[in-house]
Amino acid sequence: MLRGRSQRLTVAYFYLLTGRAEEWELAALELWALSGVRADGTCGEGRVAADVGGAAYVRFCAETIATADSLDDLVAAVGQQRLTFEGFRLEVHRPAPRPGEDWTEIVRRLADSWEGRPDLDRPRVRLAVVAQHGRWRLGRIVSESRGDWRLPAPPSDYSAALPAQMARALVNLVAAPGDTLLDPCAGVGTVVAQAASRGVRALGVEISKKLAGRAAEYVRSAGAGGWIVAGDARIWDGRYDAAVVDLPYGRCSSAPAGLYPALLSNLRRLTPRAAILAAEPLEALLAETGFRLLAVARVRTGSLVRHVHLAVADP
Numbered sequence: 001m002l003r004g005r006s007q008r009l010t011v012a013y014f015y016l017l018t019g020r021a022e023e024w025e026l027a028a029l030e031l032w033a034l035s036g037v038r039a040d041g042t043c044g045e046g047r048v049a050a051d052v053g054g055a056a057y058v059r060f061c062a063e064t065i066a067t068a069d070s071l072d073d074l075v076a077a078v079g080q081q082r083l084t085f086e087g088f089r090l091e092v093h094r095p096a097p098r099p100g101e102d103w104t105e106i107v108r109r110l111a112d113s114w115e116g117r118p119d120l121d122r123p124r125v126r127l128a129v130v131a132q133h134g135r136w137r138l139g140r141i142v143s144e145s146r147g148d149w150r151l152p153a154p155p156s157d158y159s160a161a162l163p164a165q166m167a168r169a170l171v172n173l174v175a176a177p178g179d180t181l182l183d184p185c186a187g188v189g190t191v192v193a194q195a196a197s198r199g200v201r202a203l204g205v206e207i208s209k210k211l212a213g214r215a216a217e218y219v220r221s222a223g224a225g226g227w228i229v230a231g232d233a234r235i236w237d238g239r240y241d242a243a244v245v246d247l248p249y250g251r252c253s254s255a256p257a258g259l260y261p262a263l264l265s266n267l268r269r270l271t272p273r274a275a276i277l278a279a280e281p282l283e284a285l286l287a288e289t290g291f292r293l294l295a296v297a298r299v300r301t302g303s304l305v306r307h308v309h310l311a312v313a314d315p
């Protein structure tokens, strides 16, 4: 598959993120949670090849073949390695195409720098070239998002529902397949459906009986699995590997005074790690309720800024 004269002593990988610019902080946090790699813009580099099949915003992980500051230098660096890619397909990822830029020219010049024929329909080697901030990277894709966060949409008349991609990323911040996960403010069940479709054993608790019924119906119709029950998260009990909580806010799901402290204090008893979402920063409250904050990502949607807090129980 990949033959070359030059021997590389260490293997490096790069990751490409997707999503709107408003979601990049969350995308970077998802990458970090899945791989330990820090993103710079929409790319991240590291020594770890993580499985990103269930990712929401991490598009792929590629084994680095060459990096350079220009296309000319990249073509030269690849040519020096005398590589053969039989049955390859090459993708070009360029966040902002320049006027007049000819992408087929990029593909042609790179493809001329190695041996082997392309196979666009059934490629045996998937290559990607990514150009960002004046840095060019060529790599062989080793893991790629299946995009399986694209589940059927929840009922459209419930405006507090999280976007599916965001809900999947929240799950990925704290849980892996096989883990148990609690969503104590389940709404219509978006997080539970995303967790369950990722192989996470998810339970949603929702105070409104009517909503809990709709959520149960939704997760069933989405074919994802998971459980939904009507209950009060302030007094819920049990032990879970992780939690995702989308705190009530605004007109659709108003929060009575004292709800956040009561909810978070109880949550602290139930799980060692949580992704906690609110329409405001919660640093002080998290510390008061026994959580240690690891990171915050903000996601802007119109005038709403959601603050995603990644926190662990402070011993």
Ligand SMILES: C[S@@+](CC[C@H](N)C(=O)[O-])C[C@H]1O[C@@H](n2cnc3c(N)ncnc32)[C@H](O)[C@@H]1O
Pocket: 160, 161, 162, 184, 185, 186, 187, 188, 189, 190, 191, 205, 206, 207, 208, 211, 231, 232, 233, 234, 246, 247, 248, 249, 253
């Ligand atoms: C922001 S919404 C969650 C939306 C959800 N993530 C979704 O995608 O559908 C917050 C939910 O918390 C519920 N809630 C409020 N207080 C609660 C409590 N004490 N226990 C459980 N659920 C509660 C509200 O009824 C509301 O559905």
